[in-house]
Amino acid sequence: MKSVSWVAAITTVILIFTFKNILSIWQTHRQLQFLNKLYLNFSRRIYLRFYRLNWNDYAQTNSAETFRKIKDTPFEFINYVLNSCFLLITDGVICLTMVGIVAWFDYRILFILMVLCIPVFVFYFFFRRNVILKTDRSFRELTPVTNVILTQGISSYTETRIYQKENYFVNRFIDASRVTTTQLINLKTFTSLPTRIFETIGVILFAGMIIYARTANVDTQNIVVFVGLISLALYRIMPSLNRILQSLSQIQSYAYTVSTLRDNLNHSEEPPAKQTVINFDGGIELRELSFQYTDKTRSLLLDHVNIKISRGDFVMLQGPSGTGKTTLLNILAGIIQGYLGKIIIDNRYTLDAQSIHAWQSRLGVVSQSPVILQDTILHNIAFGVPHTEIDRAKVKQAIALAGINDFVDMLTAGLDTPIGENGITLSGGQRQRLCLARALYRDPDVLLLDEVTNQLDEQNKVYILEQLQSLCRNGKTIILASHDPVVRQYASHILSLDSKVLEELK
Ligand SMILES: Nc1ncnc2c1ncn2[C@@H]1O[C@H](COP(=O)(O)OP(=O)(O)OP(=O)(O)O)[C@@H](O)[C@H]1O
Numbered sequence: 001m002k003s004v005s006w007v008a009a010i011t012t013v014i015l016i017f018t019f020k021n022i023l024s025i026w027q028t029h030r031q032l033q034f035l036n037k038l039y040l041n042f043s044r045r046i047y048l049r050f051y052r053l054n055w056n057d058y059a060q061t062n063s064a065e066t067f068r069k070i071k072d073t074p075f076e077f078i079n080y081v082l083n084s085c086f087l088l089i090t091d092g093v094i095c096l097t098m099v100g101i102v103a104w105f106d107y108r109i110l111f112i113l114m115v116l117c118i119p120v121f122v123f124y125f126f127f128r129r130n131v132i133l134k135t136d137r138s139f140r141e142l143t144p145v146t147n148v149i150l151t152q153g154i155s156s157y158t159e160t161r162i163y164q165k166e167n168y169f170v171n172r173f174i175d176a177s178r179v180t181t182t183q184l185i186n187l188k189t190f191t192s193l194p195t196r197i198f199e200t201i202g203v204i205l206f207a208g209m210i211i212y213a214r215t216a217n218v219d220t221q222n223i224v225v226f227v228g229l230i231s232l233a234l235y236r237i238m239p240s241l242n243r244i245l246q247s248l249s250q251i252q253s254y255a256y257t258v259s260t261l262r263d264n265l266n267h268s269e270e271p272p273a274k275q276t277v278i279n280f281d282g283g284i285e286l287r288e289l290s291f292q293y294t295d296k297t298r299s300l301l302l303d304h305v306n307i308k309i310s311r312g313d314f315v316m317l318q319g320p321s322g323t324g325k326t327t328l329l330n331i332l333a334g335i336i337q338g339y340l341g342k343i344i345i346d347n348r349y350t351l352d353a354q355s356i357h358a359w360q361s362r363l364g365v366v367s368q369s370p371v372i373l374q375d376t377i378l379h380n381i382a383f384g385v386p387h388t389e390i391d392r393a394k395v396k397q398a399i400a401l402a403g404i405n406d407f408v409d410m411l412t413a414g415l416d417t418p419i420g421e422n423g424i425t426l427s428g429g430q431r432q433r434l435c436l437a438r439a440l441y442r443d444p445d446v447l448l449l450d451e452v453t454n455q456l457d458e459q460n461k462v463y464i465l466e467q468l469q470s471l472c473r474n475g476k477t478i479i480l481a482s483h484d485p486v487v488r489q490y491a492s493h494i495l496s497l498d499s500k501v502l503e504e505l506k
Helices: 002-051 055-060 063-105 107-155 157-162 166-215 220-253 256-265 325-332 356-360 377-382 392-401 405-410 428-441 458-473 485-490
Strands: 283-291 302-310 314-318 340-345 363-366 446-450 477-481 493-498 501-504
Touching: 002 063, 002 256, 063 107, 063 220, 063 256, 107 157, 107 166, 107 220, 157 166, 166 220, 283 325, 302 325, 302 477, 302 493, 302 501, 314 325, 314 458, 314 485, 325 446, 325 477, 363 428, 377 392, 377 428, 392 405, 392 428, 428 446, 428 458, 446 458, 458 477, 458 485
Parallel strands: 314 477, 314 493, 363 446, 446 477
Antiparallel strands: 283 302, 283 340, 493 501
């Protein structure tokens, strides 16, 4: 009978512990899932917000900081602030419970524990602003700088090798890293201090009690029991107290993430403006268009420009370097705003929030330094279209128009050939034509092209210009910014941009 009750008791204990641990695993998993969901949500919203920046703000951003804002800040907030808050609550409850038990058992033990803890907390709070915050801020500020130095060094591989400046870039990076890692060492040393102080004071206190017991003829056995109880209490409280201090310092260190997230997430989500439907059966009209970059020390770039471009026109935009051809293309693409005057589409729609997306869905663009994705040729051309939705026949048509079908056919993997970072495995002319194929894949009504022929040989240039000409005959409208005199023969209209004024030459 007795053995049965023992077995039952042991089984109950095992079941309780098993259940408790399963529950705890489930709870931890749910908590982590929740934090992960929150992280992805924050990251997504900050990243989307980046695409809503206006041109001037975009021009002033630096990629290392943007990267940090999108990826690191939400991660730090979730892991070092929110998670620390959870730990603070759970460990706070454990500590208070233990303190309550100790006080109920013997109030003197509580007193000794307070003598131990208070100096540690005073030390921590006294120095936290001066050391932790300062060190951490400079660490945070220096990290993006180090990243920028490294990115610059890596992307200037060719120049660095030819000019033999390897040591210059490596030393710059190492010097910047040394400052950052020194800050990190200081920070880590400082955060480990409370535990050490805690332990030292404890040992001194115990030693003091033993010496007192021996010199004052107090019963040593009582003291040993007393010290044993304190040690037991500390054994339970110490780990929680350590975690509390660590959590507090992490919350302090990463408190900045709260304001960064607030600034980036607390903007009102404007409902997308109801979009006008644009068929592009008319043309484009620039009416009294004037523009100046925010840098007011520079004069107007465009001054009361008036021009009409009809459907089917092949317009060459020429003019000396720096007169604003790219700027004008970006204005037409709806990327640069803040101009005076109007852009009117199809004689009806002014380019504004209501029409911008409808207008942009009619455009194909090739910029002067187009971006090549580190991906296959297929994905570079379909740009952002999910793999299963890519129309391979249309891709082939686009590469034929852009004159790179021969090149793609020669590759063993054809369209599925991967291209290195920034199109490193392609020639300049191949990169240009790949981006032209990307623009053509969208079957746009209007093509805004910036210097798409400047890296081509005569034969390829003529081929591309003939294709563009034939596209215009079929109703496409092309505006091509170029310095190349050959383009003049193919363009139906020539616009010359010089000293803020746009003049029609042909
Ligand atoms: N984000 C910017 N902020 C301030 N000024 C700018 C900005 N982008 C360009 N500029 C200035 O605007 C002027 C026109 O530049 P843009 O690139 O439009 O000229 P461009 O005619 O296309 O030149 P190129 O023929 O050399 O390509 C230049 O003086 C340039 O320095």
